[in-house]
Amino acid sequence: MAAGHSLADDLRSTAARHGDRPAVIDAVVTLTYAELDRIAQHVCDALRGLGVQSGDAVVWHGAKSSLAVAAVHGILRSGAGYVPVDPDGPPARAELIVGRCRPRALVADTTAREQWRTVAPDLRWQPLPTGYEEAGPLWCAIPDAAPRDRLANLAYVLHTSGSTGLPKGVVHTHASASAFVDWSVGELGLTEHDVIVNSAPLHFDPTILHLFGAARVGAAVALMPASAAPFPAAYVDFCRQVGGTVWYAVTSTLVWLTRRGRDLLPGLRSLRAAVVGGEVLQPGDVNTLFAALPAVRLLNVYGPTESNVCTFHEIRGPQPADAVIPIGRVLPGAEITVVDERLEQVEPGRTGRLLVRGTMLMEGYLDPEQTARAFVRTPDGRSWYASGDLVRENPAGDLEFVGREDAQIKSRGFRVELGEIERHLRALDAVHECVAVATPDPVFSNLITAFVTADRPDDVRPLPELLRTRLPHYMIPRHLVLVADGLPRNANGKVDRKALAELAARPSLAETPGLTLIR
Known part of the structure; x- marks a missing residue:
């Protein structure tokens, strides 16, 4: 990466080389690189005319679309960093993020603008010129609150859940983002002939590879419509129609496809590389994918939002x-x-605890106190980001994920790693997914409840006896619950552990629709 390289540099240079190639494909319109570049310039000029400068934060709030991608590039070209907000989240959360972020400006599509009128009716919205009416209108508002101080080299801010209940704004610079894009382009061998499938929302970190890996080399990014994402047949059909060659998604999406759409997987034969991460990957799902797509490259990556991807493992064949x-x-x-x-x-x-540092690491959080709590200093004096994850090195020298530090609880006076319980639950072939959660108890400190998905209740009835043969008594879940319609997911597609913990705490757990109490 050249010194001072900006994510904004790539679109301009790629448009000059590959202007006629498709840049963004969505359900409504396909933009070429020349068109994407022109819209981004219009957005950039308009924002600068409103006083946006380098280092400012500008919120993007709207549905995933070609126009949204152009808006992100335009914000970056103006010198500002973009702050994507979940378009499907509650307006109150969007208002909270904006209040804590204190951006110079808000950019929104029409639907998001109408949401803001319900929570902030005093915001004054004006049209934001795009020069491409076919893609639909954009709107901009300047908040009354004074913006935060400018941040040098700001690229974007992604918000994650905070342990205090307040979102944490993760600040990435052009240097940290470009370091990840550099690795992605090189490792995956991305070229202008690739089509990168995007099924993640724009406020989720896989989109950094999708949007900026594509812009670096002139590949197309195909934005999966929300109507296709929940259905395996529609999901696979979209990938087939656009000729997707590279796919990066959370692990649970692969699990969902291999277990709910196994017979459809050959429809993904155009894929040459699949990248998954964010959750534990099981050998059964690996083997199902390779049975359908034996030539695909499969990478298991690791990295919290704070560090981008920082480790990876290529899986070479069935396991x-x-x-x-x-x-x-x-x-x-x-x-x-x-x-x-x-x-x-x-x-x-x-x-042990996994600590991370290096070029891909965030600058910090928007909240300095959160930043101070996230970093530790080892005895040699070096500062590290404490990931909160527990890992170990296997005999081959590769790291294995063990669990979360905050998933380590005490029950009956014993230390318990919930990840270890989950690993044994998965040992039964009939179990599709599983999560163990803890709920506070005045006598035992914590009680453990395990939620599983399977085809039939009888398939998981052997689990209590299986666990008794593999775990000490204090690690046996008090309740084992079969979930009929799949485990709940958050906006990023990951299992919603908080929602499951709330379910486990219900006195009437056994009477909850859709749940079957096995134990």
Whole structure:
């Protein structure tokens, strides 16, 4: 990466080389790189005319579309960083994020603008010229509140859930984002002939690869419509129609496709590379994918929003049924270490806390106090981001994900890793998905409830006895619950553990529709 490289540089240079090639494909319109570049310039000029300068934050709030991608590029070209807000989230949360972010401007589509009129009727909206009416209108508002101080080299701010209940604004610079894009382009061998399938919302970090990996080389990014995403047949059909060659999604999307759409997987034969991450990957799902697509490259990546991807492992062919799929080894430019409670490096094979530093790491959070809590200093004086994840190094030198530090609880006075319980639950072939959660108890500190999905109740009735043969008594879940319609998901497609914990705390758990109490 050249010194001072900006994400905004790529679109302009790619449009000059590949202006006639498709840049963004959605259900309504396909933009070429020349068209995308022109719209981005119109947005940039309009924002600068409203006083937006380098280092400002500008909120993007709207549905995923070709116009949304152009808006993001236009914000970046103006010198500002973009702050995407979940268009399907509650307006009150969007208002909270904007209040904490204090942007210079808000950019929205028509639907989002109408939502803002319900929570902030005093905002004054004006049309934002795009020069491309076929893509629909954009709107801009300047908040009355004074904007926060400008942040040097700001590229984007993504918001994640905070343990305090307040969203955490993760600040990435052009340097950290470009370092990840550099690796993605090189490792995946992206070219102008690729079509990158995007099924994630724009406020979710996989889109960094989708949008800016494509813009770096002149590939097309295909935005899956919301109407297709929930249905395996429609999902696969969209990938087939656009000729998708590269796919990056959360692991649960692969699990969903291999278990709900197994017979449809050959329809993805145009894929040459599949990248998954964010959750534990099971060998059964790997093997189902390879049975349908034996030539596909499959990468299991790891990295919280704060660090982008920092480790990866390429899975080469079918895996044994009892295999633990590693999260792999560190990427160039990143550094990791595995430490104990004293922040001293552990020996290979021992479980420890994963610390991260390097070029792909965030600048920090918008809230300085959150930043201070997230970083630790090892005895050698170096500062690291504490990921909160527990890992161990296997004999081959690859890291394996063990669980979360905050998933480590005490029950009956014993330390319990909920991830270990989940690993044994998955040992039964009939179990599709599983999550163990803890609820506070005045006597035992915590009680454990396990939620599973399977085809039939009888398929999971052996689980209590299986767990008794593999786990100490204090790790046996008090309740084992079969969920009929799949585990709940949050806006990013990950299992909603908070919602399951709330379910587990209900006194009337056994009477809840859609749940079957096995134990």
